[in-house]
Amino acid sequence: MAGRYFDDIQIGQVFETEPHKVSRSEIISFAESFDPNPFHLDEMAAKHVGLPSVIASGLHTLSLSFRLFFDLHLWDDAIMPSPGIDKVRWLKPLLPDQTIRVRATVTDTKLWKPAYGVVRMLHETIETTSDNPILTVDAMHRLKRQTSTAGAT
Amino acid sequence: MAGRYFDDIQIGQVFETEPHKVSRSEIISFAESFDPNPFHLDEMAAKHVGLPSVIASGLHTLSLSFRLFFDLHLWDDAIMPSPGIDKVRWLKPLLPDQTIRVRATVTDTKLWKPAYGVVRMLHETIETTSDNPILTVDAMHRLKRQTSTAGAT
Numbered sequence: 522m523a524g525r526y527f528d529d530i531q532i533g534q535v536f537e538t539e540p541h542k543v544s545r546s547e548i549i550s551f552a553e554s555f556d557p558n559p560f561h562l563d564e565m566a567a568k569h570v571g572l573p574s575v576i577a578s579g580l581h582t583l584s585l586s587f588r589l590f591f592d593l594h595l596w597d598d599a600i601m602p603s604p605g606i607d608k609v610r611w612l613k614p615l616l617p618d619q620t621i622r623v624r625a626t627v628t629d630t631k632l633w634k635p636a637y638g639v640v641r642m643l644h645e646t647i648e649t650t651s652d653n654p655i656l657t658v659d660a661m662h663r664l665k666r667q668t669s670t671a672g673a674t
Numbered sequence: 675m676a677g678r679y680f681d682d683i684q685i686g687q688v689f690e691t692e693p694h695k696v697s698r699s700e701i702i703s704f705a706e707s708f709d710p711n712p713f714h715l716d717e718m719a720a721k722h723v724g725l726p727s728v729i730a731s732g733l734h735t736l737s738l739s740f741r742l743f744f745d746l747h748l749w750d751d752a753i754m755p756s757p758g759i760d761k762v763r764w765l766k767p768l769l770p771d772q773t774i775r776v777r778a779t780v781t782d783t784k785l786w787k788p789a790y791g792v793v794r795m796l797h798e799t800i801e802t803t804s805d806n807p808i809l810t811v812d813a814m815h816r817l818k819r820q821t822s823t824a825g826a827t
Contacts, residue, residue, distance in 0.1 A: 555737040556744060558753060570754070579756055580740055584708040584733045591709060600711060601723070603732055603764060610758040 525596040527638040527664040530630055538589035538623040540649055543577060545617035551581040576614035582621075582656050583609060586646040589623045599664040601637060607659040613648065615656075620649040628659070637665045678749040680791040680817040683783055691742035691776040693802055696730060698770035704734040729767035735774075735809050736762060739799040742776045752817040754790060760812040766801065768809075773802045781812070790818045 552561035556578035559566030567575045577585075615621065629641035639661050646656035705714035709731035712719030720728045730738075768774065782794035792814050799809035 555741045557741075558744065560755075576755065580733075580737045584737065587733055588708045588710075591711065602713075602729065602767060605761065605763040607760055607762070608758065609760070609762065611756060614755060 524598055525664075526599045526667040527630070527632070527640065528666055529596075530627055530640050530664070532627050532630060534627045536590075536593055536595060536625045538593055538625075540620045540622040541585065541589055542618065542620040543585065543615060545575065548575055548577045548581065548615075548617055551584070552578050555580055572614065574616055576616060579609075579611040579656075582611065582615045582646060583658065586621065586623050586644060586656060586658070589621070590625055590644060596662075596664055599666075601663040601665060603663055604639065604661050606661060608657070610657045611655070612657065613653060613655040615648070621646050621655070622649060623647070625660075632666075633663075635666075637663055639663050677751055678817075679752045679820040680783070680785070680793065681819055682749075683780055683793050683817070685780050685783060687780045689743075689746055689748060689778045691746055691778075693773045693775040694738065694742055695771065695773040696738065696768060698728065701728055701730045701734065701768075701770055704737070705731050708733055725767065727769055729769060732762075732764040732809075735764065735768045735799060736811070739774065739776050739797060739809060739811070742774070743778055743797060749815075749817055752820075754816040754818060756816055757792065757814050759814060761810070763810045764808070765810065766806060766808040768801070774799050774808070775802060776800070778813075786816070788819075790816055792816050 549562055560570055560572055561575055561578050564575060624645045624647060625642045627640060628643050630638060632638040642660050642662065644658040644660050645654045648655050702715055713723055713725055714728055714731050717728055777798045777800060778795045780793060781796050783791060785791040795813050795815065797811040797813050798807045800806065801808050
C-alpha cells in the first residue's frame, strides 16, 4: 500500500525498514563533504580520542536513516516538504561495517489545513547485532489528504 | 582563536560563517543518495507540486549548514560527538543558485562532567539575497574543558 494519505495513518502504526550495512568509504565520503572532523576521517585520530575506529558523522547517520525510511515508499503521492524534526539524539556511534535498520512508530496525527496534516513518528535507528538504538528522532511528516477526503470535510 | 574550550564560551556570543552558493547538481546529488523524492530531483515534478524548481532535501540544507559552521574551526581540539539537536525547522525551501550563510548564537552552556560541557546554540541558516532564515536548529555541541581548567575544578 504505497498510496497512503494523511487519513490512512493512525497512532500506533509501526513501519520497519530494510537493513543497510555501512561501509568505511561511505562514512569517510560523507564526512569529507559535510563534517570533516578527524574522528570521522582518520583511524588514528579516532583512536586518539578513545573511539574504536572512525565513526559516522551524526548527520550521516541521520540522513542514512531517513533514506531507509523513504525507501519504504509509504506515501509517495501524499508527501510534502516537512516542517521539521525534534529531539534528534545520537545515543551511540555508528562504526564501519555495522548494519542499521529503522523502526518508525506513529505517535501523533494532526490536521493542519483542510488539504493536509502532519504525522509525528518516533524513528529509531537500530544497530542490528546489538539490537540497540543508536539514534532516535521525533520526526514530522507532512502529508496531503486524498482529494475526495478533503472535499468531504 | 581556533583553540576554544568549553570554558571559553559565553551565552550571547555570535559566530557568522562564510557564504556558500548551492548548485543544482549538489542538490540532485545529495537527494539521489539520501532523499530521492521527485521534487528534489526533477524540475517538472517540482513544478507539478507548486514549487518554483527542485528544492534541496531538508537533510541537505541541514548538513550543508553544519559544514559551514564546522569550517569556522571554533574548537577543533575540544569537540566531542554531539548528544543531539532539537527543533530543526525548515522555514523555506533552498533553491538552486541561492546562497546561504549561518549565524550561530550561544543560548546556554552547561557543565555535564568534570571534563566537558554542552554548549547550546541557535543556528540560523540565512538566504543571503532576502536575508530570511530558511532553517533554524537548536544545536548541542559537546566540548572538552582545557586539562588545566578541569584539574582546577
